[in-house]
Amino acid sequence: MKLAVIGLGNIGRGFMSVLREKQGFLAKKYNLGFSVVAVCEKDGCIVSDKGIDLKSVLKVPMKKHPSWTGRKTLDVLSSSAADIALEFTPGNMKTGEPGFSHIMKALGCGMDVVTSNKAPLALAFREIMDYAKRKDSEVRYEATVGGAIPLINLYRSTLQANEIRNIYGILNGTTNFILSKMSEESVSFDTALREALELGIAESNYRYDVDGVDTAVKVVILANAIMGKDISFSDVAVTGMREVTAETIELAKKHGSEIKLVGDVSQLEVSPRLIPQWHPLNISGVLNAVMLETDVAGDITLTGVGAGPRETVSSILSDVIELGLKRQA
Amino acid sequence: MKLAVIGLGNIGRGFMSVLREKQGFLAKKYNLGFSVVAVCEKDGCIVSDKGIDLKSVLKVPMKKHPSWTGRKTLDVLSSSAADIALEFTPGNMKTGEPGFSHIMKALGCGMDVVTSNKAPLALAFREIMDYAKRKDSEVRYEATVGGAIPLINLYRSTLQANEIRNIYGILNGTTNFILSKMSEESVSFDTALREALELGIAESNYRYDVDGVDTAVKVVILANAIMGKDISFSDVAVTGMREVTAETIELAKKHGSEIKLVGDVSQLEVSPRLIPQWHPLNISGVLNAVMLETDVAGDITLTGVGAGPRETVSSILSDVIELGLKRQA
Numbered sequence: 001m002k003l004a005v006i007g008l009g010n011i012g013r014g015f016m017s018v019l020r021e022k023q024g025f026l027a028k029k030y031n032l033g034f035s036v037v038a039v040c041e042k043d044g045c046i047v048s049d050k051g052i053d054l055k056s057v058l059k060v061p062m063k064k065h066p067s068w069t070g071r072k073t074l075d076v077l078s079s080s081a082a083d084i085a086l087e088f089t090p091g092n093m094k095t096g097e098p099g100f101s102h103i104m105k106a107l108g109c110g111m112d113v114v115t116s117n118k119a120p121l122a123l124a125f126r127e128i129m130d131y132a133k134r135k136d137s138e139v140r141y142e143a144t145v146g147g148a149i150p151l152i153n154l155y156r157s158t159l160q161a162n163e164i165r166n167i168y169g170i171l172n173g174t175t176n177f178i179l180s181k182m183s184e185e186s187v188s189f190d191t192a193l194r195e196a197l198e199l200g201i202a203e204s205n206y207r208y209d210v211d212g213v214d215t216a217v218k219v220v221i222l223a224n225a226i227m228g229k230d231i232s233f234s235d236v237a238v239t240g241m242r243e244v245t246a247e248t249i250e251l252a253k254k255h256g257s258e259i260k261l262v263g264d265v266s267q268l269e270v271s272p273r274l275i276p277q278w279h280p281l282n283i284s285g286v287l288n289a290v291m292l293e294t295d296v297a298g299d300i301t302l303t304g305v306g307a308g309p310r311e312t313v314s315s316i317l318s319d320v321i322e323l324g325l326k327r328q329a
Numbered sequence: 330m331k332l333a334v335i336g337l338g339n340i341g342r343g344f345m346s347v348l349r350e351k352q353g354f355l356a357k358k359y360n361l362g363f364s365v366v367a368v369c370e371k372d373g374c375i376v377s378d379k380g381i382d383l384k385s386v387l388k389v390p391m392k393k394h395p396s397w398t399g400r401k402t403l404d405v406l407s408s409s410a411a412d413i414a415l416e417f418t419p420g421n422m423k424t425g426e427p428g429f430s431h432i433m434k435a436l437g438c439g440m441d442v443v444t445s446n447k448a449p450l451a452l453a454f455r456e457i458m459d460y461a462k463r464k465d466s467e468v469r470y471e472a473t474v475g476g477a478i479p480l481i482n483l484y485r486s487t488l489q490a491n492e493i494r495n496i497y498g499i500l501n502g503t504t505n506f507i508l509s510k511m512s513e514e515s516v517s518f519d520t521a522l523r524e525a526l527e528l529g530i531a532e533s534n535y536r537y538d539v540d541g542v543d544t545a546v547k548v549v550i551l552a553n554a555i556m557g558k559d560i561s562f563s564d565v566a567v568t569g570m571r572e573v574t575a576e577t578i579e580l581a582k583k584h585g586s587e588i589k590l591v592g593d594v595s596q597l598e599v600s601p602r603l604i605p606q607w608h609p610l611n612i613s614g615v616l617n618a619v620m621l622e623t624d625v626a627g628d629i630t631l632t633g634v635g636a637g638p639r640e641t642v643s644s645i646l647s648d649v650i651e652l653g654l655k656r657q658a
Contacts, residue, residue: 018625022490030489142487148626150487157486158471158479160359161351161646280616280632284607296347297477297643303609303630314626317490329658 001324004038004080006073006102007088008062011116014309015086015316016054032324038080040073049081077105084323085111086316091119093217093233103128107135114319116143116312122217122233125224140319145218146171146288148311149304153318155226155292162294164226166266169281169290171218173306174202174209175241175261180284183249183258189242201286211240212270215263222265231268239271258282330653331410333367335402335431336417340445342387343638344415344645349383351646361653367409369402378410406434413652414440415645420448422546422562432457436464443648445472445641451546451562454553469648474547475500475617477640478633482647484555484621491623493555496594498610498619500547502635503531503538504570504590509613512578512587518571530615540569541599544592551594560597568600587611
């Protein structure tokens with residue numbers, strides 16, 4: 001199975017590093033061999049139809065690699081022998097680019113696509129899926145929601161007989177860390193945020209998290225992917241967590257609840273909500289937790305690491321393996 | 330897809346009732362049609378190669394059904410046109426019968442098997458799986474562990490790249506209800522048990538639950554199914570929950586923990602353990618919660634309804650649909 005890796009940030013590097021580690025395991029367990037035939041960044045690509053040594057890509061600066069070329073991603077995809085394109089570029093929530101163009105190009109070339117890039121899916125879900133269908137290809141995106149939590153594939157592969165009545169939960173680890181900190185140590189938002197920044201849990205673009213935008217993007221993807229809707233980012237009513245004070249949290253605790261930033265897919269809403277202390281969604285720290293309300297299985301909750309380059313690769317590889325097995329069949 | 334349903338207790342009835350409700354949905358979504366060609370109980374079977382009207386089976390006493398025959402299950406399986414046999418008889422933890430013979434017979438006749446019956450799997454896992462492999466058939470058993478929680482299929486279909494380092498958690502809803510009650514209302518084991526019995530959460534054979542046997546059986550199945558072991562019931566060290574007093578629970582709470590009856594698959598142990606209040610396994614009421622420790626995705630926890638005839642059918646149908654799609658391909 002030939003792969004083109006687009007984007008060499010944390011996720012792209014994490015993917016190649018885990019793929020190196022797991023190649024023997026995947027060959028033995030699934031009889032699947034993977035070779036990376038292109039690695040692309042903004043300025044150019046490393047290209048080799050015979051397969052690129054992953055160790056060399058992880059060690060050497062890209063432009064110094066013997067197989068480096070200044071050709072751009074879209075051009076390289078046009079002539080690539082890849083079966084699956086992996087889109088890991090950073091998302092731009094205004095345009096969806098460059099991910100959108102990469103995905104459409106790869107589909108146009110007959111490739112399947114696996115992506116961790118939320119922006120194109122939040123802005124143009126139906127357009128992408130319709131085009132994939134027309135090209136008889138697939139776009140998989142488990143990694144866009146909940147990091148390591150296999151939410152979409154859980155729905156697809158284990159709850160087949162169920163209709164999903166709602167999906168809601170904690171979809172952003174940074175805000176959950178801040179709210180947990182405020183609750184456990186009775187500190188202010190600013191103090192908790194500072195600690196999150198120091199620990200590298202929050203990044204410089206933390207506004208995206210605390211204002212609820214990241215959660216809203218995931219609500220859009222889940223609504224379209226699992227609940228059959230056709231919505232975009234602007235359809236979600238978003239309230240972030242800045243108004244939540246240590247005093248409000250204290251009051252909530254007195255009544256047996258915690259305050260969490262919750263994304264609610266059937267309501268198309270992101271807002272701080274009271275979660276009773278006994279509730280499966282009452283999870284602290286950087287974890288994510290998502291509840292699926294179903295008509296047969298009742299409520300199923302999945303909890304796990306919502307971010308992290310290594311953990312997220314579990315979701316990416318799940319999609320890659322599924323597509324690999326399909327292509328092999 | 331032709332089905333033989335063996336065992337007409339709560340699960341068997343629940344299955345047929347949900348199948349009736351979902352037939353249109355499954356036909357539309359998966360292009361799968363199911364007809365039940367045999368329904369078997371101890372004294373005989375309802376048999377019709379053209380398909381049995383499920384409503385009639387659910388309404389009329391079996392022996393009054395027009396397609397009733399006194400022929401026994403093994404005999405009916407021998408000549409049945411069924412593609413998949415569903416084994417729902419009660420388990421006998423000494424012999425594994427009658428489930429074991431039903432499963433082996435169905436495999437011998439070229440059928441796939443889906444079962445909710447823990448006893449045969451806990452006593453003879455490898456023997457059953459080896460025979461299935463030789464016959465080029467499959468035995469699926471999602472419903473044997475965790476009721477509605479799709480634990481085995483989660484592992485199989487969404488964590489493919491991971492090695493599982495441990496599985497542990499609360500695998501029995503009755504004991505979790507009793508321990509939660511003791512903790513929340515500071516009552517004794519006897520008082521909590523009485524309430525569980527009154528509510529129908531505990532049954533007359535509650536010893537099986539409180540002494541840890543039910544949890545141990547699930548540990549055996551998970552060890553064999555997910556962690557590649559080859560063990561049987563006698564390999565598990567089992568301590569039940571009778572020694573846990575309201576005072577111990579009070580003391581644990583003072584130190585920020587709850588006491589839960591935990592099955593630990595890598596340790597092959599069932600015992601009451603301290604679970605910190607912030608931990609994802611700290612779940613109260615009749616819910617089950619299971620944590621998978623993985624090498625790539627980190628810790629993933631699944632929480633849901635651990636029993637119940639309707640909820641468990643979600644797991645059964647997941648297996649039936651997978652097998653149906655495979656046979657159709």
